[in-house]
Amino acid sequence: MHKKLLSRKAACNSHGQDSSYFLGWQAYEKNPYDRITNPTGIIQMGLAENQLSFDLIESWLKSHPDPAGFIRDGASIFRELALFQDYHGLPAFKKALANYMGYLRGNKVRFEPSNLVLTAGATSANETLMFCLAEPGEAFLLPTPYYPGFDRDLKWRTGVEIVPIHCSSSNGFQITKAALEQAYQQAEKCKLRVKGVLTTNPSNPLGTTTTRRELDTLINFVVAKDIHLISDEIYSGTTFDSPRFISVAEAMIGRDDVSHRVHIVYSLSKDLGLPGFRVGAIYSGNDYVVAAATKMSSFGLISSHTQYLLSVLLSDKDFTRKYTEENKKRLKERHKLLAEGLREAGVSCLKSNAGLYCWVDMRHLLKSKTFEGEMELWKKIVFEVGLNISPGSSCHCVEPGWFRVCFANMSVDTLNVAMQRLKTFIDTGLSSHDSGRRVRWPAREKANWLLRLSSSDRKCER
Numbered sequence: 001m002h003k004k005l006l007s008r009k010a011a012c013n014s015h016g017q018d019s020s021y022f023l024g025w026q027a028y029e030k031n032p033y034d035r036i037t038n039p040t041g042i043i044q045m046g047l048a049e050n051q052l053s054f055d056l057i058e059s060w061l062k063s064h065p066d067p068a069g070f071i072r073d074g075a076s077i078f079r080e081l082a083l084f085q086d087y088h089g090l091p092a093f094k095k096a097l098a099n100y101m102g103y104l105r106g107n108k109v110r111f112e113p114s115n116l117v118l119t120a121g122a123t124s125a126n127e128t129l130m131f132c133l134a135e136p137g138e139a140f141l142l143p144t145p146y147y148p149g150f151d152r153d154l155k156w157r158t159g160v161e162i163v164p165i166h167c168s169s170s171n172g173f174q175i176t177k178a179a180l181e182q183a184y185q186q187a188e189k190c191k192l193r194v195k196g197v198l199t200t201n202p203s204n205p206l207g208t209t210t211t212r213r214e215l216d217t218l219i220n221f222v223v224a225k226d227i228h229l230i231s232d233e234i235y236s237g238t239t240f241d242s243p244r245f246i247s248v249a250e251a252m253i254g255r256d257d258v259s260h261r262v263h264i265v266y267s268l269s270k271d272l273g274l275p276g277f278r279v280g281a282i283y284s285g286n287d288y289v290v291a292a293a294t295k296m297s298s299f300g301l302i303s304s305h306t307q308y309l310l311s312v313l314l315s316d317k318d319f320t321r322k323y324t325e326e327n328k329k330r331l332k333e334r335h336k337l338l339a340e341g342l343r344e345a346g347v348s349c350l351k352s353n354a355g356l357y358c359w360v361d362m363r364h365l366l367k368s369k370t371f372e373g374e375m376e377l378w379k380k381i382v383f384e385v386g387l388n389i390s391p392g393s394s395c396h397c398v399e400p401g402w403f404r405v406c407f408a409n410m411s412v413d414t415l416n417v418a419m420q421r422l423k424t425f426i427d428t429g430l431s432s433h434d435s436g437r438r439v440r441w442p443a444r445e446k447a448n449w450l451l452r453l454s455s456s457d458r459k460c461e462r
Helices: 020-030 053-065 078-082 091-104 121-133 177-189 212-225 287-299 302-317 317-343 370-383 412-427 443-458
Strands: 116-119 141-142 161-164 194-200 228-232 261-267 280-284 357-361 403-406
Touching: 020 141, 020 370, 053 121, 078 194, 078 280, 078 302, 091 116, 091 412, 116 121, 116 194, 116 287, 121 228, 121 280, 121 287, 121 412, 141 177, 141 287, 161 177, 177 357, 194 212, 194 357, 302 317, 302 403, 370 412
Parallel strands: 141 161, 141 194, 194 228, 228 261
Antiparallel strands: 116 280, 261 280, 357 403
């Protein structure tokens, strides 16, 4: 009854948070693993969070107490930071962020601070671009598998539709011209006007960097269709192995016909492990997009104190160099531990070189080669094995049996516990294993959960 008092937007069920991706989080939150207090709890492997290099940032903060203490040149700037700040952002921070983005791309491209729009994280940046580039009911094409949160971030408040570009394991889920054309034709069949393509590079959830051939294909496609290209590059600093990361900004060099239609999203949530700081940005060569997005950014600003602190940190080039090199080294080592643990359990993963996760192939563990079979396996892994991983269906993967498994948000000991649980589960048989870690949900809540999953499965995928 109280729901009737809400707006249609608030009352609708189009936010995308009833997918298995978010439901797994709910299960974890009811029974979180702790080595001492709850050793049989659920281990969170569905969170792409980088906790491997906090000590490096903490060491810098300890040796640079002034920025965090509102001090500059020995004097307090508390009042300056506490008062209203223009939503264009602090010039010193925008300059430092632009330089850092260039550094992560091997200084092969230069970013102009005036083309940056600051936002409260990449979530805000992507939604802002949707508001700027598309009307409600118009569409963006996204390669599958894609980050499950996009169903919420891109669609819920904007009314923009997502049309999947179906990619296959046969070529490592790479983007092809044929797949792009097929998605575009599908949108036309559904009477949807396509306004652009959005891709993640490095990929979430694949953990792979986009090849130069794919980038050229994407650029040629958006030029031919007269649409936009958004490149979400929030994992650009996590590339820990070859091939190297190639930004769309590098692929655009020498092509004056595309700068107005290509937009880059960036944040410090993954590379520096600072999602709580809510630091994101849009970079665009389109003056109209920059102007409109800047006005919209007033609804999601980065605090002045955060901007000041990070402007000093990012301007310390010796620190950013050492941090980036060491962080990549740690990511590579942790990725290797996960891959080896999976291999010992009899599971393989897609060859990857970036990100905070692996794209894991469990197709051989399915009782039936269907998405129903995938959900059955996923529920066993969450509720019986005690590992929250993300099923490929939540990422709109077209092949059942793939899962995203994160490795950078936990200790080595916790990762070892997770791998031992998985190995025991597989060795003792999928149907007979029951470790007693089941999360007992109230009957009504569980029924509603299963209903939401089944209804989601019945939706026509555009």
